[in-house]
Amino acid sequence: MIASAILMGVFALIGIDALTVLGYVAIPNIIFLSIATTMKSVQLSGGWNSISQYIPASPTTLGYAFSIVVGTWIFSASTCIADIMRYAKNTREAVLSAGCGLVGGNSLLIICGAITSIAMGDSDLTKVLLDMGLVIPSIILMSTNIWTTNAANVYSTSLNLANALNKGKKGILAVVLIVSALLTLTKPYNIGIFFVFLNTLGNIVPPLPGIIFADYYVLKHRYYDTSKLGYDDWNYIAWLSWVVSVLLVFVVKVGFPPVNGILFGFFTYLLLSVLLKRKHTYIQSR
Amino acid sequence: MTDAKKIRQGRLFAVIGIFIMAVGSFMACLSNTGSGINTGNILLILSLALTTYGFTYWRP
Numbered sequence: 001m002i003a004s005a006i007l008m009g010v011f012a013l014i015g016i017d018a019l020t021v022l023g024y025v026a027i028p029n030i031i032f033l034s035i036a037t038t039m040k041s042v043q044l045s046g047g048w049n050s051i052s053q054y055i056p057a058s059p060t061t062l063g064y065a066f067s068i069v070v071g072t073w074i075f076s077a078s079t080c081i082a083d084i085m086r087y088a089k090n091t092r093e094a095v096l097s098a099g100c101g102l103v104g105g106n107s108l109l110i111i112c113g114a115i116t117s118i119a120m121g122d123s124d125l126t127k128v129l130l131d132m133g134l135v136i137p138s139i140i141l142m143s144t145n146i147w148t149t150n151a152a153n154v155y156s157t158s159l160n161l162a163n164a165l166n167k168g169k170k171g172i173l174a175v176v177l178i179v180s181a182l183l184t185l186t187k188p189y190n191i192g193i194f195f196v197f198l199n200t201l202g203n204i205v206p207p208l209p210g211i212i213f214a215d216y217y218v219l220k221h222r223y224y225d226t227s228k229l230g231y232d233d234w235n236y237i238a239w240l241s242w243v244v245s246v247l248l249v250f251v252v253k254v255g256f257p258p259v260n261g262i263l264f265g266f267f268t269y270l271l272l273s274v275l276l277k278r279k280h281t282y283i284q285s286r
Numbered sequence: 287m288t289d290a291k292k293i294r295q296g297r298l299f300a301v302i303g304i305f306i307m308a309v310g311s312f313m314a315c316l317s318n319t320g321s322g323i324n325t326g327n328i329l330l331i332l333s334l335a336l337t338t339y340g341f342t343y344w345r346p
Contacts, residue, residue: 024300024341025334032308036315043316136327137314140334 002181009177012155026144033141034112045119054118070258071198074205080156206258207245210265241269292343300340307333
């Protein structure tokens, strides 16, 4: 697993060209194999009736399901969309491709995985595919699926950390790869641990866009003076708002946690900015 | 080989590769015979090579 983490990181090291070729090769592959394995699993389970009449052994709440789905979006590199879309020709193409990929493509693959798991009675997709005798398709599907996600995540993480810390991208990438390789020892292939990870992501990440919305749309009135941006004056109010928002998400059990997170982040940041009145969170009066 | 020729060749390889990928995927997963499954697997692996080469030179 450590070797595969490093191998996937090589694509991030090469850059956007390698990620582009990887995407063009992997995505049609993933789509065809996902649809084909879904059809096979339905065939083996005796038809669509068994799928439509499925009743889970231990149902979860809608809020938990919401967090898991948002967690899969965060995990599958939606947070690094901007790093890829900066290469788009114009805003329209950026929005269209991001929307098609996240809403259309991601949803299709999740639905295919869900149907296969329901049909075969096991949520571990790799095990299900191997049990169906689909060894080569399983290896190709899982490898391309994880490869595209990991390469994009490593690329985006190293790019953002390099900018935030004002360091060289290659050095940061090496550190990110080492940390990623060590994290593979926590057994991420264990489906139970993976769901805990997704749920955690779905709870702790959503406050961040809420904070950004508040800062950009309310406090800065959609204008950032890039000549004054620097890395020696971190906005501690944003960090504090994030911590408070995450705590609120875990405490408040009403509604959907990811939506609550965005709202808590938005209002907490505004409230703390007004109360603490830091110079770099001034509110322009009109 | 000129750049334009490489791009044309890349496009041809990519398109043929995608087609073979589709055929191979459904053969490998849905075939009921061993020979059909093996043929599908071979086509899948072949398609990966073709599309990798094709998209290296051509971008849609």
